[in-house]
Amino acid sequence: MTPDERRAQLLHASREVFARLGYHGANVSDIIAEVGVARGTFYNYFDGKRAAFQAVVEEMIDEVVSGVRPIDVTADISAQVRANLDRLVRAMTSEAVVRVLFSEAVGIDEEGDEVLRAFYGDTLGRIERALRTGQALGVVRAGDVRLKARCLLGVIKEPVVQAALFGEDLVPDALVAELLEILASGILVGD
Amino acid sequence: MTPDERRAQLLHASREVFARLGYHGANVSDIIAEVGVARGTFYNYFDGKRAAFQAVVEEMIDEVVSGVRPIDVTADISAQVRANLDRLVRAMTSEAVVRVLFSEAVGIDEEGDEVLRAFYGDTLGRIERALRTGQALGVVRAGDVRLKARCLLGVIKEPVVQAALFGEDLVPDALVAELLEILASGILVGD
Amino acid sequence: MTPDERRAQLLHASREVFARLGYHGANVSDIIAEVGVARGTFYNYFDGKRAAFQAVVEEMIDEVVSGVRPIDVTADISAQVRANLDRLVRAMTSEAVVRVLFSEAVGIDEEGDEVLRAFYGDTLGRIERALRTGQALGVVRAGDVRLKARCLLGVIKEPVVQAALFGEDLVPDALVAELLEILASGILVGD
Amino acid sequence: MTPDERRAQLLHASREVFARLGYHGANVSDIIAEVGVARGTFYNYFDGKRAAFQAVVEEMIDEVVSGVRPIDVTADISAQVRANLDRLVRAMTSEAVVRVLFSEAVGIDEEGDEVLRAFYGDTLGRIERALRTGQALGVVRAGDVRLKARCLLGVIKEPVVQAALFGEDLVPDALVAELLEILASGILVGD
DNA sequence: CATGAATGAGCTTTCATTCAT
DNA sequence: TATGAATGAAAGCTCATTCAT
Numbered sequence: 001m002t003p004d005e006r007r008a009q010l011l012h013a014s015r016e017v018f019a020r021l022g023y024h025g026a027n028v029s030d031i032i033a034e035v036g037v038a039r040g041t042f043y044n045y046f047d048g049k050r051a052a053f054q055a056v057v058e059e060m061i062d063e064v065v066s067g068v069r070p071i072d073v074t075a076d077i078s079a080q081v082r083a084n085l086d087r088l089v090r091a092m093t094s095e096a097v098v099r100v101l102f103s104e105a106v107g108i109d110e111e112g113d114e115v116l117r118a119f120y121g122d123t124l125g126r127i128e129r130a131l132r133t134g135q136a137l138g139v140v141r142a143g144d145v146r147l148k149a150r151c152l153l154g155v156i157k158e159p160v161v162q163a164a165l166f167g168e169d170l171v172p173d174a175l176v177a178e179l180l181e182i183l184a185s186g187i188l189v190g191d
Numbered sequence: 192m193t194p195d196e197r198r199a200q201l202l203h204a205s206r207e208v209f210a211r212l213g214y215h216g217a218n219v220s221d222i223i224a225e226v227g228v229a230r231g232t233f234y235n236y237f238d239g240k241r242a243a244f245q246a247v248v249e250e251m252i253d254e255v256v257s258g259v260r261p262i263d264v265t266a267d268i269s270a271q272v273r274a275n276l277d278r279l280v281r282a283m284t285s286e287a288v289v290r291v292l293f294s295e296a297v298g299i300d301e302e303g304d305e306v307l308r309a310f311y312g313d314t315l316g317r318i319e320r321a322l323r324t325g326q327a328l329g330v331v332r333a334g335d336v337r338l339k340a341r342c343l344l345g346v347i348k349e350p351v352v353q354a355a356l357f358g359e360d361l362v363p364d365a366l367v368a369e370l371l372e373i374l375a376s377g378i379l380v381g382d
Numbered sequence: 383m384t385p386d387e388r389r390a391q392l393l394h395a396s397r398e399v400f401a402r403l404g405y406h407g408a409n410v411s412d413i414i415a416e417v418g419v420a421r422g423t424f425y426n427y428f429d430g431k432r433a434a435f436q437a438v439v440e441e442m443i444d445e446v447v448s449g450v451r452p453i454d455v456t457a458d459i460s461a462q463v464r465a466n467l468d469r470l471v472r473a474m475t476s477e478a479v480v481r482v483l484f485s486e487a488v489g490i491d492e493e494g495d496e497v498l499r500a501f502y503g504d505t506l507g508r509i510e511r512a513l514r515t516g517q518a519l520g521v522v523r524a525g526d527v528r529l530k531a532r533c534l535l536g537v538i539k540e541p542v543v544q545a546a547l548f549g550e551d552l553v554p555d556a557l558v559a560e561l562l563e564i565l566a567s568g569i570l571v572g573d
Numbered sequence: 574m575t576p577d578e579r580r581a582q583l584l585h586a587s588r589e590v591f592a593r594l595g596y597h598g599a600n601v602s603d604i605i606a607e608v609g610v611a612r613g614t615f616y617n618y619f620d621g622k623r624a625a626f627q628a629v630v631e632e633m634i635d636e637v638v639s640g641v642r643p644i645d646v647t648a649d650i651s652a653q654v655r656a657n658l659d660r661l662v663r664a665m666t667s668e669a670v671v672r673v674l675f676s677e678a679v680g681i682d683e684e685g686d687e688v689l690r691a692f693y694g695d696t697l698g699r700i701e702r703a704l705r706t707g708q709a710l711g712v713v714r715a716g717d718v719r720l721k722a723r724c725l726l727g728v729i730k731e732p733v734v735q736a737a738l739f740g741e742d743l744v745p746d747a748l749v750a751e752l753l754e755i756l757a758s759g760i761l762v763g764d
Numbered sequence: 765c766a767t768g769a770a771t772g773a774g775c776t777t778t779c780a781t782t783c784a785t
Numbered sequence: 786t787a788t789g790a791a792t793g794a795a796a797g798c799t800c801a802t803t804c805a806t
Contacts (some may be wrong), residue, residue, distance in 0.1 A: 003790075022298045024215050028776065038792045043777070103297035106356075107213045107290070117356060124353070131378070139380055147369050148378055150350040158345020159338060162315070165297075165308060178338050186377040187339055188325070189332055194765085219801065229767040231804080240801065385769075404680045406597050410797065420771045425798065485679040488738075489595045489672065499738060506735070513760070521762055529751050530760055532732040540727020541720060544697070547679075547690060560720050568759040569704075569721055571712055576786085601780065611788040613783080622780065 007045045009035055011059065014052040019096035023053055023104040050108075054115065057105050060097050061119045067091045068126050071133060081130075085179055088156060089172045098164040102157065124149045155182060198236045200226055202250065205243040210287035214244055214295040241299075245306060248296050252310045255282045255292070259317050262324055272321075276370055279347060280363045289355040293348065315340045346373060389427045391417055393441065396434040401478035405435055405486040432490075436497065439487050442479050443501045449473045450508050453515060463512075467561055470538060471554045480546040484539065506531045537564060580618045582608055584632065587625040592669035596626055596677040623681075627688060630678050634692045637664045637674070641699045644706055654703075658752055661729060662745045671737040675730065697722045728755060 001009075013034035017026045028049050032042050046052040067087030071080050092098060105116055127149040134140030140148075156179060163170040192200075204225035208217045219240050223233050237243040258278030262271050283289060296307055318340040325331030331339075347370060354361040383391075395416035399408045410431050414424050428434040449469030453462050474480060487498055509531040516522030522530075538561060545552040574582075586607035590599045601622050605615050619625040640660030644653050665671060678689055700722040707713030713721075729752060736743040 001790090006790080025298075027774090039777085039794095040779080040792055041790075043779095044790070049776070099298065103294070106294040107216075113356070120353060120356065134379070140378060141372070141376065141380055143372070144365070144369065147350060147366065148373075150353045151346045151369065151373055152378060153353075154345035154347070154349020155342045156345070158348060159341040162311060162341045162344075165304070165311065174335065175338065178335065178342060181332070181334070182339075182342055182373075182377055184377050184379050185332065186373055186375050187322075187331060187343060188375045189330055197765090218799090230769090230802090231767050232765080234802070235765065383769095388769080407680075409795090421773095421798085422771055422800080423769075425800095426769070431797070481680065485676070488676040489598075495738070502735060502738065516761070522760060523754070523758070523762055525754070526747070526751065529732060529748065530755075532735045533728045533751060533755055534760060535735075536727035536729070536731020537724045538727070539731060541723040544693060544723045544726075547686070547693065556717065557720065560717065560724060563714070563716070564721075564724055564755075564759055566759050566761050567714070568755055568757050569713060569725060570707070570757045571714055579786090600778090612781090612790095613788050614786075616781070617786065 003045075006037075006041070010037070010042060010045050010052070011055055014046075015056045015059070015096060015100070018053055018056055018104065019099050022099070023108055053105075053108070054112070056100060057112070057115060060101050061115075064088065064091045064097065064101070065119070065122055065126075068123065070126070071130050073133060073137065077134075077137075077139065081183075082176065082180060084130075085156070085176050086172065089160065089175055089179075092157065092160045093163075093170050093172055095164050098161055102161055120153075124153060127152055152183075155179060194236075197228075197232070201228070201233060201236050201243070202246055205237075206247045206250070206287060206291075209244055209247055209295065210290050213290070214299060241303075244296075244299070245303065247291060248303075248306060248310075251288050251292050252306075252313075255279065255288065256310070256313055256317075258282045259314065261317070262321050264324060264328060268325075268328070268330065272374075273367065273371060275321075276347070276367050277363065280351070280366055280370075283348065283351045284354075284361050284363055286355055289351055293352055311344075315344060318343055343374075346370060385427075388419075388423070392419070392424060392427050392434070393437055396428075397438045397441070397478060397482070400435055400438055400486065401481050404481070405490055432494075435487075435490070436494065438482060439494070439497060442483050443497075446470065446473045446479065446483070447501070447504055447508075450505065452508070453512050455515060455519065459516075459519070459521065463565075464558065464562060466512075467538070467558050468554065471542070471557050471561075474539065474542045475545075475552050475554055477546050480542055484543055502535075506535060509534055534565075537561060576618075579610075579614070583610070583615060583618050583625070584628055587619075588629045588632070588669060588673075591626055591629055591677065592672050595672070596681060623685075626678075626681070627685065629673060630685075630688060633670050633674050634688075634695075637661065637670065638692070638695055638699075640664045641696065643699070644703050646706060646710065650707075650710070650712065654756075655749065655753060657703075658729070658749050659745065662733070662748055662752075665730065665733045666736075666743050666745055668737055671733055675734055693726075697726060700725055725756075728752060 010031065013031050017030045017034055020026075021030060026049075028039065028042055031052065032039055035041075042052075046055065067090070068084050069080070069087075071077060071084075101119075105112060107113065124146070128145045131140050131145045131148055131152075135142060135145070156175075159175055159178075160170060201222065204222050208221045208225055211217075212221060217240075219230065219233055222243065223230055233243075237246065258281070259275050260271070260278075262268060262275075292310075296303060298304065315337070319336045322331050322336045322339055322343075326333060326336070347366075350366055350369075351361060392413065395413050399412045399416055402408075403412060408431075410421065410424055413434065414421055417423075424434075428437065449472070450466050451462070451469075453459060453466075483501075487494060489495065506528070510527045513522050513527045513530055513534075517524060517527070538557075541557055541560075542552060544550075583604065586604050590603045590607055593599075594603060599622075601612065601615055604625065605612055615625075619628065640663070641657050642653070642660075644650060644657075674692075678685060680686065697719070701718045704713050704718045704721055704725075708715060708718070729748075732748055732751075733743060735741075
């Protein structure tokens with residue numbers, strides 16, 4: 001087993017353990033037990049529990065962020081929006097991601113918050129840009145884009161978080177459909 | 192100082208400390224230092240750190256939930272919706288509430304999750320009922336009410352959470368206005 | 383047992399243990415075992431192993447330093463010198479003091495070195511002042527007082543250190559007598 | 574690179590590292606990093622950290638001890654004494670030697686103490702023999718030679734140790750001159 | 765009721781050493 | 786000989802909780 005494989009193995013185990021037990025509930029012991037490796041080995045690959053968690057968070061952030069692609073205004077926009085939404089929802093529809101990224105990662109320490117701010121800053125920035133492009137094209141309503149972006153993020157995230165909290169399986173397609181409708185028309189019957 | 196006052200005092204201090212330091216970052220020492228009372232006294236009023244936190248969470252849940260009143264269909268509906276949103280946003284626009292309820296309270300233990308599920312179940316139930324009423328009245332679009340309710344919660348909650356994460360002051364009025372627009376018409380320019 | 387007594391008890395045990403095992407050889411476990419107290423109790427009284435050691439060192443420094451009294455030039459000088467030497471030698475003729483102060487305390491960390499520098503600075507300062515007074519009175523040879531002071535300290539300290547290293551019992555009186563002779567006439571037969 | 578060269582290289586690096594960081598502060602990692610060699614290689618040449626330190630100590634002891642030559646009574650004695658002192662002071666006036674030999678080497682374990690006892694026994698034995706010769710020749714005062722030897726060692730060693738502790742540069746010539754005066758006449762103005 | 769000294773399980777982390785390649 | 790991944794014993798420290806006063 002090469003060092004790279006070992007590291008991957010430990011990272012994977014960390015992800016499992018942190019998702020199952022949470023940051024504070026998880027021990028280094030749990031992680032090494034999962035891999036079947038000695039305590040010292042863990043510290044050969046990560047600076048500590050905190051660093052392993054950070055690595056897990058960053059991996060998850062990558063998964064989520066990489067799903068959001070910039071909109072090509074010369075192609076079918078609504079198809080791209082739908083595709084982005086779809087990838088985003090699917091990336092978030094992993095209990096592990098929800099648990100770790102949206103719950104455990106919050107408020108561990110200042111450095112962790114920094115990473116999270118970077119994540120949200122990045123994600124929201126992408127959404128904002130898309131919205132601004134949409135405004136220029138006349139397909140997005142006028143108004144505070146930052147606020148709209150946050151609302152949009154919330155409308156996507158919350159159903160996922162709630163499904164995880166209640167242990168339900170989320171059907172991505174249904175959520176995407178609902179989201180598209182809300183995007184298009186809101187919730188109230190506009191006349 | 193009567194026992195009730197003592198308990199209130201300790202609860203208040205707990206709230207402050209948990210909001211400032213988070214559940215895992217806070218010590219019983221911090222709480223008793225805030226009140227200026229001996230360690231044993233704390234345990235005379237609460238079963239432990241966990242129980243004090245639970246009490247804080249429940250107090251906060253009450254504050255948030257009590258803001259959402261049932262809609263009286265014989266009166267001006269949109270005014271009631273606006274008023275509900277307003278109270279909800281204001282109740283959540285306390286850094287303490289956001290920090291404790293939306294971050295720290297998640298995933299501490301199974302019992303805590305139960306309380307949280309109750310909270311969200313209650314809140315979402317109220318929203319669902321309102322939506323169903325709205326559907327019956329023809330002012331809310333058809334479709335999965337549970338999903339809509341969660342989306343609605345997210346659209347309210349996320350801007351608040353993000354503002355807290357980035358340390359910004361949130362203007363409730365602006366948020367409420369935005370929310371109303373999204374409710375009514377979505378984000379995209381309807382045809 | 384009052385807190386003060388407890389602290390004294392722990393300090394005493396720390397002194398014993400550090401003297402016997404050295405700083406690096408000693409564990410907090412050794413100290414609490416000596417007292418028969420729980421681990422946490424130790425940390426209620428000292429910030430940690432390092433702090434307990436510091437306290438021991440400072441106690442010992444006090445014992446040694448307090449033995450050196452300023453010379454009253456209006457009284458019998460040589461008697462005072464003899465008395466000072468006597469107290470100094472006796473204070474240092476404790477295996478514990480020698481071991482801890484002259485061996486273990488050196489080079490633990492920068493803060494520890496600072497304390498040690500303060501100790502030596504203080505002690506050597508007293509000796510220097512006495513020598514300068516002696517020079518003014520014409521009873522001490524001219525020359526670099528700082529260097530003389532260090533030589534003087536060495537001539538006192540080394541026999542004590544060596545006796546400890548070889549596990550011999552040192553007879554303070556014999557050492558004091560020898561020191562007085564060296565002070566007065568050196569080692570070589572003067573012309 | 575021959576095995577002998579490798580060993581010398583590792584020994585040199587150990588010396589550097591132990592002098593800089595002290596025995597307990599130094600890691601095997603530090604030593605191999607200094608040489609740029611793998612961990613296992615270190616253990617091919619030394620039995621372990623302890624053994625490498627011992628080798629360093631013994632090397633230093635040789636340097637110091639070899640400076641003290643027996644007195645040839647048929648030649649100029651005081652010139653030989655001066656030369657011995659000079660070599661001794663110069664050998665000790667290396668921060669590395671002082672740090673390692675006079676601080677770190679003390680009290681590591683029983684075996685280390687044995688080596689140190691051997692060193693001091695040897696050095697003090699040489700000094701004692703010289704003193705005894707001097708007594709026979711009538712140039713050294715009568716009295717306990719062992720005690721005198723220790724005092725003599727202390728008067729040499731302490732200024733060196735103090736200079737190292739305070740980070741001062743020691744001028745060997747000045748120290749030698751002072752030592753010669755103390756040897757000859759003590760510190761007090763005789764008769 | 766209030767006090768606060770005592771408890772001790774449990775956690776993270778270090779690092780000298782080994783040994784298969 | 787050189788390598789370096791793996792090992793695991795051992796240490797320091799925290800802090801929620803208890804209970805005798």
